[in-house]
Amino acid sequence: MENLPPDVIIEILSRLPVKSLCRFKCVCKLWQFLISHPKFVRRHINLTITDKEIEHQRRKLILNSCSLSSLYYVEYEALSSNHLMARELDLELIKSLHDEVKLVGSFNGLLCVSVGPERMFLFNPAMKELKKIPNLDGNIFHPWFSHISRPCIYGFGYDHSLDDYKVVNIVNEAFVYVYSLKTDTWRKAAQNFPYKSFNSDHGIPLNGAVHWVFGRGKNSVESSSRVIVAFDFAEGKLREVPLPSDAADSFNTVGVFGGCLCWLTCGTSTGTTAVKQYDFWVMSEYGIKESWTKVVINIPFLCLRPLSFLKNDEALLEIDGKLVLYNPKEGTHRELVIHGIHGRKKLEIQTYVESLVSPTLWDWGLKEICSSDEN
């Protein structure tokens, strides 16, 4: 019986979970080369976009709470039940630092986490690979300077044009710095930041840029209208995304849902029993103002943050701090309760998809792969 041809083997491998692939690097040298190769890594990721079943197997919820020195996760398979058991991520090195862990962002299987005020890491939980991001130049973080300045605003995302993962750091609402994983260095991207921030929410990655909501103008006296500001990695600078014409201006944030940018409004409780229903907007075509579409959900909420779609088209949402699974076809919903996280305050929830993207590849692996590329 003849052996399966290479392209069929690659097809089979791309459907395997990350853990299996890490083990199968030991099968032979060719397989190690194939599995680590950027093209295969890309192909493995693409299957989570085209195949709902595979996405469901690889996607997880990542849970974070301030004051905790760890991160927790829940498998998507568990979402069929209403009670979810969260498990701690295996983060030995980070836990040993005994400092507050915050999730800055998640993209293509890489998590960007800050540990305490001064350390940042890129982490692939599926491959158990961790990389420390070097600190910005010491001068920038002079203790006196950082003591009186505003907290840093971060964003983590992906630069398509260079196949590179990047971290944006907006320092003191004045300077914009960008870190590139491939070069393992920071560089200053902008010295001009004509906005002011309302909070230190992390940026949302989409389409080769990271997005925040800022106020236009620096004068705190003038009423600042909100604007979506994006740092575009390919262009290396800030730009704005047009807002929907009729949206309410009320504690807005941005999110991503089903691959589209969303404009979210957040209400405040007026103390009455009736809760006003807010809507959220989805930009079905990125950058096109006319493509903003209002989405109506028949669940009352003050604050809504969409997380992701499930394979059966149910929507996973965070509503007023709770996790809710909404069925748009039937208009029903159920609340999911998370267990297993001790001493928690308000939970921050994001999703992440297992991948083979290695944050340490460029440290010592790439040279070997490049030289064997000549075979």
Add this chain to the structure above:
Amino acid sequence: MSTDTVKTKKIILRTADKEEFEVDEAIAMEFGTVKSFFEENPDASEEPVPLPNVSSQCLLTIIEYFKSRGGSSSAEDEAKAYNEEFVKARDNESIKELILAANYLNIKDMLDMLTQAVADRIKNKSVEYVRRFFGVENDYSPEEEAELRSRNEWAFEGVDPDDD
């Protein structure tokens, strides 16, 4: 055998062992190779299409798969259940043979289904099992292999014991 419409066109396929099969056009056109054959030879509609890389046993199985699966109108759950049944009964060697045939005949859906089935079968297996399955030789030195294994020690936890 479909006799519901008079117009059901049949296509003749000839396998490697020189057997000929009469197949509904609808099914035959699911095979990318057959479709290309007719695009390149538009006058050949009456002649048997040669498939020298497919055995008659394999072709029979594939034809039965399409006949029993029903049209693309069948519900997603039903199709999924049917696929699982189809695969469950078959051993590794017959699945590999079907993959080679589906690859040669260029049947994308069936190939996706079969490659996923293999992935599901091997995902918890040992390195040795996988080497045997794919007929791959180990070209690591003992030291290299030991180093690689210790670096990925966590990936070796919970692996099925070999039963082949």
